[in-house]
């Protein structure tokens with residue numbers, strides 16, 4: 001197997017953090033998005049959507065989508081379980097992972113792409129009003145997560161899961177790019193962020 005990824009991008013980091021939690025290593029190849037390498041014919045043959053990460057399987061087939069890649073590895077190495085242990089946990093992890101992706105990661109990514117100087121490299125037609133809308137959506141999602149985390153240790157329950165990975169990577173990307181930052185008064189979200197950031201996998 002081989003993982004095509006880009007160190008500076010948040011979605012590939014989700015897979016890297018996941019692999020670190022699993023203690024599972026896969027050879028990686030960097031695809032530089034700022035140089036447009038994801039739009040070269042060789043890479044488009046692997047993922048016509050021109051996005052990273054992509055996992056190339058041993059038989060040559062390619063699997064795109066961060067969570068599809070993580071699920072594939074989960075079947076290969078079930079322990080420790082990062083998608084939950086039973087029907088109920090699977091469902092709640094799915095809900096919170098998907099909510100983090102849709103309500104946090106996508107708005108933060110768009111606030112970055114449409115509202116920052118660096119984002120111009122990826123978004124030729126920037127729309128700053130859209131960036132502001134996305135920023136407000138991300139802050140609204142953070143407020144909800146802050147309230148949820150007042151009642152439990154991790155995003156989907158009392159175990160660390162892929163829902164924490166997507167949430168942490170989104171928040172870190174928002175902060176690193178200056179697109180959206182967690183407000184200081186969101187104490188539960190900050191407590192949780194401190195804890196997940198202290199895990200060795202957060203360095204991935």
Ligand SMILES: N[C@@H](CCC(=O)N[C@@H](CS)C(=O)NCC(=O)O)C(=O)O
Nearest residue numbers: 009010011050051052053065066122
């Ligand atoms: N849903 C996809 C999203 C992948 C994605 O958007 N990747 C970004 C990097 S974080 C990308 O490749 N962007 C290329 C571009 O915008 O041109 C996944 O999780 O795999």
